Amino acid sequence: MEADRGRSEDSFIENLKTICLCKNIKKGTILKAVYGGCYTVDAVNKKLGTGGGDCKGERCGPKIKEMIEEFLKKV
Numbered sequence: 167m168e169a170d171r172g173r174s175e176d177s178f179i180e181n182l183k184t185i186c187l188c189k190n191i192k193k194g195t196i197l198k199a200v201y202g203g204c205y206t207v208d209a210v211n212k213k214l215g216t217g218g219g220d221c222k223g224e225r226c227g228p229k230i231k232e233m234i235e236e237f238l239k240k241v
């Protein structure tokens with residue numbers, strides 16, 4: 167029980183990490199878009215506005231791609 171709570175807290179904190187620094191978009195928000203059917207970086211960018219900052223997705227694009235790949239491995 168205590169271990170489950172720890173894992174849940176870890177996941178909560180992990181989801182608060184900012185993935186798109188330019189647009190201040192958190193990991194949890196991106197995961198929600200991926201779970202909702204955005205299976206490409208372009209789809210996530212269109213839905214959330216990631217990739218539209220000063221770096222044009224150079225920093226967040228690879229992280230988003232990795233998150234999508236991780237998700238698709240599980241389904």
Ligand code: FES
Binds near residue numbers: 187218221222224225
């Ligand atoms: S970090 Fe996402 S557009 Fe720059």
